[in-house]
Amino acid sequence: MYEQFKARAEGVGAEVHRFKDKGAALDFILPFLQKEGVAEAHGFHAVWADCPFLKGLDPKSLAEVAGLRFEVSRDAATGSRIGITQAEWALADTGTLVQDQTAVEQRLASSLTDIHIALVPTSGILPDKVALLTRINPRTSRYIAFITGPSRTADIERVLTIGVHGPERLIIVCVDEMGEVA
Amino acid sequence: MKKEFRESIGRAVGNTTLTGALGKFSEAYKVNRAKAYEGIDFEELRSVIAERKSHAASNLELVAATFAKNSEALGAKVFRTNDPEKVKEYILKVAQDNGVKSVVKSKSMATEEIHLNAFLEKAGISVGETDLGEWIVQLAGQKPSHMVMPAIHMTKEEVAELFSKEVDERLENDIPRLVKVARRELRSKFLKADMGISGANIAVAETGSIVLVTNEGNARLVTTLPRIHVALVGIEKLVEKFDDVVPILTALPRSATAQLLTSYVSIITGPTPTTDGSLKELHIILMDNRRSEMANDPKFKQALQCIRCGSCLNVCPIFRLVGGHVFGSIYTGGIGTILTAWFEELQNSEDIQGLCIQCGNCKEICPGKLDIPEMIMEIRRRLVMEKGQTLAQKAIFGIVNNRKLFHGMLRAASVAGTPFRSGGFIRHLPLFLSDLTDGRSLPAIVEEPFRDRFRRIQQPKCAEKAAFFAGCLIDFAYPEMGEALIGILNKAGIQVVFPQDQTCCGAPARYSGAYEVAAKNAADNIQALLREEVDYVVSACPTCTVALAHEFGDTLESLGQSEWLPQAKKLAAKTVDFSSLVKRLVDDGRLTLKEGRKLGAITYHDSCHLKRTLRAADQPRELLRKAGFEVKEMFECDMCCGMGGSYSLKLPEISAPILQRKLQNIKDTEAPIVAMDCPGCVMQIRGGFDQDTADVKVKHTVELLAEQVEQGR
Numbered sequence: 001m002y003e004q005f006k007a008r009a010e011g012v013g014a015e016v017h018r019f020k021d022k023g024a025a026l027d028f029i030l031p032f033l034q035k036e037g038v039a040e041a042h043g044f045h046a047v048w049a050d051c052p053f054l055k056g057l058d059p060k061s062l063a064e065v066a067g068l069r070f071e072v073s074r075d076a077a078t079g080s081r082i083g084i085t086q087a088e089w090a091l092a093d094t095g096t097l098v099q100d101q102t103a104v105e106q107r108l109a110s111s112l113t114d115i116h117i118a119l120v121p122t123s124g125i126l127p128d129k130v131a132l133l134t135r136i137n138p139r140t141s142r143y144i145a146f147i148t149g150p151s152r153t154a155d156i157e158r159v160l161t162i163g164v165h166g167p168e169r170l171i172i173v174c175v176d177e178m179g180e181v182a
Numbered sequence: 183m184k185k186e187f188r189e190s191i192g193r194a195v196g197n198t199t200l201t202g203a204l205g206k207f208s209e210a211y212k213v214n215r216a217k218a219y220e221g222i223d224f225e226e227l228r229s230v231i232a233e234r235k236s237h238a239a240s241n242l243e244l245v246a247a248t249f250a251k252n253s254e255a256l257g258a259k260v261f262r263t264n265d266p267e268k269v270k271e272y273i274l275k276v277a278q279d280n281g282v283k284s285v286v287k288s289k290s291m292a293t294e295e296i297h298l299n300a301f302l303e304k305a306g307i308s309v310g311e312t313d314l315g316e317w318i319v320q321l322a323g324q325k326p327s328h329m330v331m332p333a334i335h336m337t338k339e340e341v342a343e344l345f346s347k348e349v350d351e352r353l354e355n356d357i358p359r360l361v362k363v364a365r366r367e368l369r370s371k372f373l374k375a376d377m378g379i380s381g382a383n384i385a386v387a388e389t390g391s392i393v394l395v396t397n398e399g400n401a402r403l404v405t406t407l408p409r410i411h412v413a414l415v416g417i418e419k420l421v422e423k424f425d426d427v428v429p430i431l432t433a434l435p436r437s438a439t440a441q442l443l444t445s446y447v448s449i450i451t452g453p454t455p456t457t458d459g460s461l462k463e464l465h466i467i468l469m470d471n472r473r474s475e476m477a478n479d480p481k482f483k484q485a486l487q488c489i490r491c492g493s494c495l496n497v498c499p500i501f502r503l504v505g506g507h508v509f510g511s512i513y514t515g516g517i518g519t520i521l522t523a524w525f526e527e528l529q530n531s532e533d534i535q536g537l538c539i540q541c542g543n544c545k546e547i548c549p550g551k552l553d554i555p556e557m558i559m560e561i562r563r564r565l566v567m568e569k570g571q572t573l574a575q576k577a578i579f580g581i582v583n584n585r586k587l588f589h590g591m592l593r594a595a596s597v598a599g600t601p602f603r604s605g606g607f608i609r610h611l612p613l614f615l616s617d618l619t620d621g622r623s624l625p626a627i628v629e630e631p632f633r634d635r636f637r638r639i640q641q642p643k644c645a646e647k648a649a650f651f652a653g654c655l656i657d658f659a660y661p662e663m664g665e666a667l668i669g670i671l672n673k674a675g676i677q678v679v680f681p682q683d684q685t686c687c688g689a690p691a692r693y694s695g696a697y698e699v700a701a702k703n704a705a706d707n708i709q710a711l712l713r714e715e716v717d718y719v720v721s722a723c724p725t726c727t728v729a730l731a732h733e734f735g736d737t738l739e740s741l742g743q744s745e746w747l748p749q750a751k752k753l754a755a756k757t758v759d760f761s762s763l764v765k766r767l768v769d770d771g772r773l774t775l776k777e778g779r780k781l782g783a784i785t786y787h788d789s790c791h792l793k794r795t796l797r798a799a800d801q802p803r804e805l806l807r808k809a810g811f812e813v814k815e816m817f818e819c820d821m822c823c824g825m826g827g828s829y830s831l832k833l834p835e836i837s838a839p840i841l842q843r844k845l846q847n848i849k850d851t852e853a854p855i856v857a858m859d860c861p862g863c864v865m866q867i868r869g870g871f872d873q874d875t876a877d878v879k880v881k882h883t884v885e886l887l888a889e890q891v892e893q894g895r
Contacts, residue, residue: 074457094443138389138451146447151399155315161361166399
């Protein structure tokens with residue numbers, strides 16, 4: 001199912017990576033932030049919205065990353081190049097991420113930034129919308145977001161152009177074991 | 183037809199930017215859509231959507247009340263009204279009560295339907311469209327030309343010009359750069375807006391949720407950044423169950439833009455936290471604006487099954503030529519014609535309903551299973567009922583209604599047409615009629631119609647009998663097609679009778695909304711064709727076949743005339759088109775095709791009624807292949823040729839370019855012969871090639887098979 005998900009997501013312009021655990025995922029994410037120029041300057045920050053991935057991580061391991069913030073306000077997200085959130089589910093048939101984004105921080109981090117890094121447990125990959133339906137409840141999840149690839153438009157001369165109002169890059173990080181870092 | 187309307191068509195057809203973009207899009211769309219639906223049973227899917235949406239439309243009161251109750255229980259404010267004016271007042275009051283100065287909108291056709299922007303701006307509130315196409319159109323002071331691609335009529339140069347003015351900086355024509363400029367400009371509007379206005383693609387009664395489907399991500403910002411969110415929802419967007427979201431989300435992106443899913447889908451249920459920590463003020467307006475009335479009208483209830491994907495526009499041979507602006511209203515194309523007739527008034531659809539050529543393409547691909555051509559016919563019928571026929575129509579149908587007079591005039595035309603004739607064609611007509619022969623010659627009326635020739639045809643004694651319904655074109659322009667048909671059926675042991683009292687099949691009257699005339703034609707033909715006991719009623723004209731097999735009963739029923747209904751059903755059961763009958767006779771061994779012939783390449787044009795109503799696309803191809811032809815398929819083989827009965831006479835400026843496209847597709851196959859099963863298409867396409875340099879023979883299948891068929895063994 002992961003292979004189908006990856007193929008579909010890449011088909012719509014997402015970048016998909018898979019790691020065995022949180023440690024390996026961090027070893028990808030932190031150098032990525034650096035490579036993308038994340039720094040202590042407006043416009044170059046990164047915001048990481050509260051999520052299960054962060055639970056149990058040694059705070060020190062992230063405290064020293066320059067420009068990375070965990071308080072996601074409107075201003076912080078506006079001044080950030082990268083936003084990190086965690087999706088609960090993914091749909092293999094369309095390459096879609098599904099996240100409960102009732103908390104506004106989740107929406108800010110994933111909609112105002114240029115690059116969205118979306119963490120997702122590999123075990124959360126489902127075949128399709130039908131399989132998803134029994135697992136989500138709109139009464140308790142007031143803002144359910146489906147994200148499929150980066151923001152796109154074809155409104156000028158039908159030419160596909162990436163990055164209109166939402167992120168221009170969507171980096172999906174699948175993590176097999178979401179448990180504590182060994 | 184109003185002069186301004188005619189002029190707007192001329193402008194649209196002459197706008198190469200528009201026709202080029204729409205034409206390329208529609209060609210690519212067909213392929214991409216098919217790809218997006220791979221692995222999905224479309225018929226099954228659309229049956230589910232039609233059933234769920236129809237269920238909601240049948241229970242509008244209940245689903246609307248349930249939606250309101252569930253949404254309000256979570257803290258949303260729900261306002262329901264039939265009146266567009268009340269919608270505007272409500273939104274203005276919310277804005278004024280909260281000191282709103284600026285509004286950002288994500289795409290909402292419902293707000294455009296009620297002209298909300300102008301209303302709010304008049305009250306001093308700035309309103310910014312944020313969908314890129316909508317923003318472009320707003321900056322240009324225009325209307326959207328397509329439901330899904332609002333600015334498809336504009337070039338990047340025009341967009342660059344607009345943006346340059348807006349940001350006061352000289353911008354280049356580079357599309358990614360222009361999109362970046364839009365991102366920057368609109369981002370600041372998002373951040374300072376006090377209110378976000380959206381529509382909804384789906385509203386779920388069971389949970390009180392609204393579902394928003396976008397690609398750009400603007401709906402996410404509109405519903406997240408401002409402290410107030412107003413969603414204007416047409417009540418046709420309501421579904422009963424949360425489960426109903428799945429089939430709609432499966433079809434909508436595939437049908438709209440050939441995507442498996444749009445970049446973003448947001449399911450919003452009740453107020454959510456805002457960025458200052460408080461709960462958002464969420465207003466949901468359920469707008470009726472005559473939708474309940476539609477739901478109660480048996481002919482138009484199905485319109486509420488529409489999911490607004492716009493695919494009916496994308497496959498329409500007319501829309502890709504004229505675009506959306508000629509429709510004059512917010513909703514465009516076939517579905518737009520219907521919505522305009524209801525949301526505005528019936529009279530406003532008078533001109534635009536005439537744009538539909540009744541080819542049936544839209545009906546094939548509609549994910550809501552709407553029969554748009556049928557609804558447009560119903561609009562025609564009601565317009566005629568309300569206003570009566572035009573003088574010209576009255577004169578024409580007065581004649582058609584009197585067979586002897588009608589046929590007498592056709593005979594006279596054979597003589598009257600003489601000064602303009604050459605080689606079996608009328609190439610030029612004088613003055614005001616000249617448009618009819620612009621790019622196409624008309625067939626000359628023959629001196630001796632089929633009905634006279636028939637008396638001289640010798641037939642062998644046969645065990646079975648078929649009544650031949652010739653139709654006006656074979657009778658008066660192409661009698662040789664009728665003679666060929668008799669020769670073939672005789673070889674199968676079928677004697678052909680020709681009831682002399684048969685008259686026009688009534689299609690021209692029916693397609694013009696003149697049902698009374700069509701009913702008279704139906705009754706006359708039923709009596710003529712059933713007078714003698716026959717085994718089959720056969721026609722070599724698909725439009726006539728459809729009239730006999732599908733429409734006589736419907737026409738009589740819709741006028742409450744029951745006298746001839748049982749006979750109409752009996753006639754329908756006996757009626758068969760030429761190729762389907764011959765295919766059956768070949769399969770039964772009563773006819774064989776001469777073996778071992780190599781007759782060379784041929785291409786086949788599918789006539790609208792034959793393919794999409796009679797479902798006979800394979801039969802003629804198989805017969806032609808068996809006869810020894812190599813069938814080379816043309817591009818868009820089943821796209822209308824632009825004839826459409828009297829359509830080509832009423833709107834020659836649209837019919838002509840459609841024909842040119844067809845001629846090109848035929849020529850591109852390099853086949854020396856194009857076959858088809860409809861004498862109307864033969865008239866259109868043969869007439870086109872008469873004024874073209876290419877040497878392509880245009881033949882009815884009956885003519886091609888006549889020489890190749892032998893008695894079965």
